[in-house]
Structures are given as structure tokens and as C-alpha cells.
Amino acid sequence: MTVKIAFVYIAEPYQCYHAASVASALSALPDCSVTEYYSFSDSAEHLRHIRTLFGGNDSLSIRPFQKSVFTKILHIGRRLDREKSHVFRENIEELNNYDAIISTENTAAFLKQQGLKKPKLILIKHGAGDRKVRNEYMVKYFDFVLFPGPKIRNYFLKEGFTTEEKSTSIGYPKFDIFNAIKAEEFSIFPKNKPIVLYNPHYKKSQTSYYKWKNFIIESFENQNYYDLVISPHVKMFHEGYFVNEFLLKRRNSENVYIDTGSINSVNMTYTSNSSIYVGDVSSQVYEFIIEPRPCVFLNPHKIKWQGNPYFKHWEFGEVVENRNDIMPAIRRAKEQHYLYLDAQKEMIRKTFGTMPLLGASQRAATAIIDYLNQINMA
Structure with a gap:
């Protein structure tokens, strides 16, 4: 049976670099159908670029979120935080057709308040810093959480926002993407200065x-x-x-x-x-x-x-x-x-732990499929 997975990029294109390589890794697996939804139009270019870097799998579908006129006005007016909840609400019926929804932003937890029923909600925690984030408590509403390493995972375990069973560490998928593009020439200054x-x-x-x-x-x-x-x-x-x-x-x-x-x-x-x-x-x-x-x-x-x-x-x-x-x-x-x-x-x-810096995307894909298979067998 084919597993249907949706990735949701609800904010600016920077989110693509924390999860899109995982989407590519999942789309390469047998019996796994992956669709990426984006809110910012610029994200489409980034997602296609990343898809090409990781093998150009045409089965990986890239789609814009559907938006009402009101939600489009919010976007134009840069009421972006308010726009997010409207985007999720307007697309909840379609998202309910999937087995899993994967996000790299805590606010995807709103989906459960807006009628998400069937899919498991999975978070790929983006960022690896120390700054306290106002909405970090929302992590507790995700069914499964993938952390970059022990520092952040241990923090969320201590706070009671996740459990050992509902989380794992996989590394930093963004490193895989950079490794794929680093050969591209970088030259913006005419002189060779630090x-x-x-x-x-x-x-x-x-x-x-x-x-x-x-x-x-x-x-x-x-x-x-x-x-x-x-x-x-x-x-x-x-x-x-x-x-x-x-x-x-x-x-x-x-x-x-x-x-x-x-x-x-x-x-x-x-x-x-x-x-x-x-x-x-x-x-x-x-x-x-x-x-x-x-x-x-x-x-x-x-x-x-x-x-x-x-x-x-x-x-x-x-x-x-x-x-x-x-x-x-x-x-x-x-x-x-x-x-x-x-x-x-x-x-x-x-x-980031002792795991290799590269390979996080594949580790994430394996962890997600193992989790979904475990749920289905329960």
C-alpha cells in the first residue's frame, strides 16, 4: 500500500532548506508518494532546485497552497502570521487525504485545531541555536519529532514537550543540501579580502x-x-x-x-x-x-x-x-x-551528536517510514 506524505512550507523559502532534501529521499522509496505544498511563490524555485540536486525525481509533486482572496490580501499586506492559520484552514480538507503531514515550523500544530484527523503530524525541527522561542510549547502537539541532535532533543524532553517514543535525532538535513551546492562559484567582491x-x-x-x-x-x-x-x-x-x-x-x-x-x-x-x-x-x-x-x-x-x-x-x-x-x-x-x-x-x-554531518536527509526518511510502519502495525 502506498504511503501518502505531504510536506508543508508555510513561511519563507528558508524552510525549504531544512526539509526538502528529506522529501526527495522519501520520494525515492518504493510505495511512497510525496507532495510539497508552499505558501510563498518564491519557494517553488527553491524546491525545484533542491529536487534537481537530489536526483530530479519527477514523482515528487510541488504545489501551491490554495488561497482565498482574503488570504491573498493578508499576504500582500504582510500580515504573515495571521495568514498562516487561514492557509491551513483553507487547505485542511485536502491535507486530510494524506497519511502524514511534515512541517519544519511549530505553528503547523494549528492543523489539529482546524480539523486534521487522519494524518500523523510530524515535525522536522529547524534551527540548531539556543534562543528561547515563544511557541516552542506547540511541539507537544506533534505525533513525531525529528531533532538535529541531543542538545535540543534533551531540552524538549526535559520540558515535557515530547517523549523518547515520539522523537529521535537525525542530524541537520540542511548540511546535505549545502554539500550538494557548494561547488557553485561564489564571487561578489572584486578583491580577495577576508x-x-x-x-x-x-x-x-x-x-x-x-x-x-x-x-x-x-x-x-x-x-x-x-x-x-x-x-x-x-x-x-x-x-x-x-x-x-x-x-x-x-x-x-x-x-x-x-x-x-x-x-x-x-x-x-x-x-x-x-x-x-x-x-x-x-x-x-x-x-x-x-x-x-x-x-x-x-x-x-x-x-x-x-x-x-x-x-x-x-x-x-x-x-x-x-x-x-x-x-x-x-x-x-x-x-x-x-x-x-x-x-x-x-x-x-x-x-549534532556523534553521527556524521552528512546523511541526515536519509536518516530522517528512514525514521519517518519506520514510525509510520510501526503505527500501522499497532
Whole structure:
């Protein structure tokens, strides 16, 4: 009997890079039918690209979610959080035809409130960072959860949001995708200088973006040793009707490159090609230190972070609380990296475990099928 599985990408295209390789692995299995549903039109291009990278299985169907006029207006108006629940509600009848629904976002738990009956709801937990997420309690509504490794799984077990039987660790599928695309040429600057990646988060109470972004741009414009890539979290631009992106992109210069949401901003291109990471609370730092390198963290809000498990990653480099210390910290980051090297290596082990960094997509596919077979036999 054929198992029917739907993947749902309810947010921006970055979600594709956390789960689409798993969809490809499942679609290659016998008696397994997979369909991917997306909400953002840009996601279709990303999904097709990933499908091609993993063998181009034509049986893997890619479809947009059906949307009412009202829901389309919410999308145009960038009322994106409100839009999600409407999209799920308007597609619940079709989704109920599947044996399993797989998401990489906690809010897919809303499906159970909106009439999801037959399918098992499965979460591929995206991100590997330490930041506390407001809706993390929603994980308890999933029937099965796949974690990137022991650190995050143990946290959710301790909080009582999942159980040993309802969860497993499979690694980080995004690494498989990057491994498939890393041969593509990366060249955005005319000169061969060290690249600094500035990767601010969107969370207003913790981000450095609004207070220090302009100062950082001006500081790099006034020096000639580094090139700077600014790649904020894509949710930074939920508001503003594209005005914020337009104004920010006008700051591009010879040694400052600003990306507000291209494919390179979500597929590990910048984290893999940069020499120094500068950020605040984004989990992308864990993608950066897979190859341990210098980091600098910005704390304009003067958060009391020492000993706080939600800021564990700030032990990977110097933490700056005064904007005038940013460039000096960046200049000494390489020579002082030895102070933070052991912390980076230890957290990679705790975060992703001892399993190989590659192969998470296949491990996830196997875990999902084994779980569904076990349920059917019960």
C-alpha cells in the first residue's frame, strides 16, 4: 500500500532548506508518494532546485497552497502570521487525504485545531541555536519529532514537550543540501579580502540591527581590509512593504554587499564563505562553526547573558556592548580565536551528536517510514 506524505512550507523559502532534501529521499522509496505544498511563490524555485540536486525525481509533486482572496490580501499586506492559520484552514480538507503531514515550523500544530484527523503530524525541527522561542510549547502537539541532535532533543524532553517514543535525532538535513551546492562559484567582491558576515536576527528585543546597522556599514566603508556581507534573518522584512529592503540595498558599495533574501541568504553560502561571523541570536552561527572560525557577538541591549542557556552561543567569541568596540573586536577575532575554539567544538558535538554531518536527509526518511510502519502495525 502506498504511503501518502505531504510536506508543508508555510513561511519563507528558508524552510525549504531544512526539509526538502528529506522529501526527495522519501520520494525515492518504493510505495511512497510525496507532495510539497508552499505558501510563498518564491519557494517553488527553491524546491525545484533542491529536487534537481537530489536526483530530479519527477514523482515528487510541488504545489501551491490554495488561497482565498482574503488570504491573498493578508499576504500582500504582510500580515504573515495571521495568514498562516487561514492557509491551513483553507487547505485542511485536502491535507486530510494524506497519511502524514511534515512541517519544519511549530505553528503547523494549528492543523489539529482546524480539523486534521487522519494524518500523523510530524515535525522536522529547524534551527540548531539556543534562543528561547515563544511557541516552542506547540511541539507537544506533534505525533513525531525529528531533532538535529541531543542538545535540543534533551531540552524538549526535559520540558515535557515530547517523549523518547515520539522523537529521535537525525542530524541537520540542511548540511546535505549545502554539500550538494557548494561547488557553485561564489564571487561578489572584486578583491580577495577576508569576508565578514553580519547576520542579525529579527527579534527586536535582542537584535543589534536597529541600533548598530548604520554604524557597522559606515565602519566598513571607512576601512579597506575586510569585505562585509550583511544578511539579516529573512523575517526582518515582514513589515514595511519592501521599503526597508529598498533603503537597505541602497547602501551597497565596493566592499559592502547587502542581501535581503536571495537564495544565497538561506542556503549556507555566506556562512561557508566568510572568515568572521558577526551576529546576535541567530542559530545560523551553528552553521558557521561547523568549520570552527572566529565570531563576534553584539549586545547593544546589554542583556545579562552569562550563565543563561539561551545565550550559550555567545561563548563562541567576544561579546561587544559598546559600538565603538565592534571593529577592534573584529580585528582581533582571528588571533584570539584559540580562546573560543574548544567551546565551539564542544557545542558542535552537543548540538549534532556523534553521527556524521552528512546523511541526515536519509536518516530522517528512514525514521519517518519506520514510525509510520510501526503505527500501522499497532
